[in-house]
Amino acid sequence: MDMSQINYELECFGLLTELIGQTTLLESSGTLTVGALKARLLQDYPQLIGIPIKVAQDNELMGDVEVLKPGKLSIFPPFSGG
Amino acid sequence: MDMSQINYELECFGLLTELIGQTTLLESSGTLTVGALKARLLQDYPQLIGIPIKVAQDNELMGDVEVLKPGKLSIFPPFSGG
Amino acid sequence: MSKPIKSIFVEGAIDPDKIARSIAAHQSKVAIGAHQIFLGQVRADQVDGDQVTAIEYTAQVDLADKIAHEIKEGLFEKYDLSCMHIYHSLGRVAVGEVCFFVFVSAPHRKAVFQALPELVDALKAELPVFGKECFERGTHQWKVNN
């Protein structure tokens, strides 16, 4: 059993700053895929239900099956520029 | 036999100012349709061959079967604004 | 009594500051969400080793103004637009200068995306305006629209 704890520092944008906060720390017992991170967020913040979320790391948007390295992440609600 | 002479004063535009002149007087033994006027012009100025011409009178573009009143006309080569 | 038709013609090139003033004048129209602007600029085309240096525009002004007005009316019927403005140069416009300025505004962008190209294409095809392309060596040719 892998006991190493992983920390993700999430920076939130737009509506998510109100539902989660500007930043939040998420601890995990192993690395997470983007899909698993989204499931964790929905569990911790049920008010996110129905909001499509995108995740970026190292200045790249990540697909659901990609594995997130420990460290900083950006999490986005739908974009509304222009 | 109708002996009344009709005068058309033609104002030319664009390329036609070089092939015909800025203005020209065209005399006819009766009123002309737009189509007949074009035929007359081509006869008087053979260098017009192949140039599509449009005719306006009283601030209206005229179709080939319309009859032109005596007086002023504008004659145009293809438009090239913009 | 119907509104008098505003002339689209301006003498010589269209100044970028005129465009800025036109944009600024729309900031009080708060139902507008999208503007789209088309600018025609005189291009230094090469023909047989010679180069265009200017275009001289002439027009049957009254008829062109009337047709431009009719084209605008048609587009106001067809799309949800807030305003449309058209300006075209008369006389000499040098290479690099703006000779044609078309400005369409609407609450939403889809309407301006559709209306502006349609308006520009219709004006180029239907207005009795004539461009004489003047070359470096003193010759000229009459502009042909595609």
Add this chain to the structure above:
Amino acid sequence: MSKPIKSIFVEGAIDPDKIARSIAAHQSKVAIGAHQIFLGQVRADQVDGDQVTAIEYTAQVDLADKIAHEIKEGLFEKYDLSCMHIYHSLGRVAVGEVCFFVFVSAPHRKAVFQALPELVDALKAELPVFGKECFERGTHQWKVNN
């Protein structure tokens, strides 16, 4: 070494004079025949009897700049374009002010007719930019793009 990516973001509203300067800067580019400009203006939308007075924009700036750059590169491949410029506001932009300025130039108009709507739609869909609509009565809602 690759060219550094220019940021698209400017603080606050986009001044019409900036647009005029941008147009004037293209007058030396004599291969250009057509410019097309899109401007997004903050609209005084009504919601439940209250009215939008401003939009406050935030963004993940580095990622937005990178994605905007990629979108531009893709359009340069696809169409015969001379240049493309993109500016987006950050922070507060009042009703009637311009928050988004997209400028595409090409030798011929067909390319700008096609490229500009495609560029504007892609930027609105793909940039991590977030608009907070502020209402007269002090409340707010998060802008939703269609």
